[in-house]
Amino acid sequence: MVRIFDGHNDTVHRLMEYRPDGIDFLARSATGHLDLPQAIEGGLVGGLFAMFVRPEHAPEDDLTVTETSYEVRLADPLDPAYARRKTAEQLAAMRALETRAAGRVRIVTSASEIEDATREGTFAVVLHMEGAEAIDAELRQLEVLYEAGLRSLGLVWSRPNAFGHGVPFAWPRSPDTGPGLTSSGKALVAACNRLGIMIDVSHLNERGFWDVASLSKAPLVATHSGAHAICASTRNLTDRQLDAIRDADGIVGVNFSVCDVRPDARLDADTPLDLLVRHFEYLVDRLGIGRVAIGSDFDGAVIPQAIRDASGLPHLVAALRSRGFDDAAIRMIAVENWMRVFRLSWQD
Numbered sequence: 001m002v003r004i005f006d007g008h009n010d011t012v013h014r015l016m017e018y019r020p021d022g023i024d025f026l027a028r029s030a031t032g033h034l035d036l037p038q039a040i041e042g043g044l045v046g047g048l049f050a051m052f053v054r055p056e057h058a059p060e061d062d063l064t065v066t067e068t069s070y071e072v073r074l075a076d077p078l079d080p081a082y083a084r085r086k087t088a089e090q091l092a093a094m095r096a097l098e099t100r101a102a103g104r105v106r107i108v109t110s111a112s113e114i115e116d117a118t119r120e121g122t123f124a125v126v127l128h129m130e131g132a133e134a135i136d137a138e139l140r141q142l143e144v145l146y147e148a149g150l151r152s153l154g155l156v157w158s159r160p161n162a163f164g165h166g167v168p169f170a171w172p173r174s175p176d177t178g179p180g181l182t183s184s185g186k187a188l189v190a191a192c193n194r195l196g197i198m199i200d201v202s203h204l205n206e207r208g209f210w211d212v213a214s215l216s217k218a219p220l221v222a223t224h225s226g227a228h229a230i231c232a233s234t235r236n237l238t239d240r241q242l243d244a245i246r247d248a249d250g251i252v253g254v255n256f257s258v259c260d261v262r263p264d265a266r267l268d269a270d271t272p273l274d275l276l277v278r279h280f281e282y283l284v285d286r287l288g289i290g291r292v293a294i295g296s297d298f299d300g301a302v303i304p305q306a307i308r309d310a311s312g313l314p315h316l317v318a319a320l321r322s323r324g325f326d327d328a329a330i331r332m333i334a335v336e337n338w339m340r341v342f343r344l345s346w347q348d
Contacts, residue, residue, distance in 0.1 A: 007253030046124030253295020
């Protein structure tokens with residue numbers, strides 16, 4: 001079976017260590033996309049687990065849909081104190097899961113630790129933060145989070161914060177939706193480079209993307225995105241952005257979210273795998289085989305029913321094979337490309 005490392009999931013929110021009605025990650029669940037039995041069945045050896053703070057008060061009537069477009073109203077900024085509290089709870093939940101797993105799940109902080117865990121049959125967890133709201137403008141909290149194991153950071157989710165501006169969820173729309181990074185955001189990029197924290201440009205608007213591209217000394221990384229040329233979602237990357245990622249020797253983890261995969265952006269799980277494979281093909285043609293990987297967005301999106309959950313990843317592998325991807329190409333997409341970028345980003 002092909003071993004796979006995944007660039008993004010939102011499973012932290014489903015854990016019983018985080019919420020009383022959550023799932024036992026170590027047992028098979030009847031709902032959701034990812035638990036340890038599903039991962040083992042699908043060949044998934046690890047992934048970036050996103051600590052993400054949901055809005056304290058969800059807005060009402062935030063979705064506008066027409067026959068030819070959709071838009072979700074941009075989420076309001078978070079209260080930083082609330083964000084820090086919820087992030088601390090999620091970090092504690094991941095540590096509690098690691099302890100309870102007794103060797104079956106391990107939080108890792110280097111590419112070599114991922115490889116060691118894989119050899120030992122241990123599921124490797126990389127701590128990622130989706131949106132930097134829990135970090136203070138002076139960046140003192142960044143050092144604390146790094147010491148706690150944080151190795152990947154999305155500067156924004158799809159809302160503004162002290163560091164930059166995320167894109168609203170919309171189609172068809174350019175990702176050029178607002179101003180670039182703030183002065184604090186630019187300082188955060190430099191601090192991440194210094195510490196060895198990978199910077200994720202997923203959810204960042206286009207002007208913020210170009211600020212990261214001009215400032216960062218590390219490869220440009222989009223952990224879970226797609227090709228704007230195929231699906232004109234704000235969450236997808238334009239050809240010009242893809243060229244910048246190629247030139248920075250970065251990577252794009254292909255997002256399974258059907259509304260970012262389908263050219264018509266419909267929220268329809270009955271989405272053929274051929275449409276998802278089209279993104280892989282397009283990105284490989286634009287970036288090269290060494291700069292494309294998997295970034296599923298498990299437990300954070302509607303994904304193709306043909307995959308269903310992590311146990312269905314072999315169906316994606318088979319679909320890639322059917323379109324001419326050979327064993328070497330699949331190994332690169334499945335795991336090797338992430339390891340290369342981790343080593344460069346983490347100074348491992």
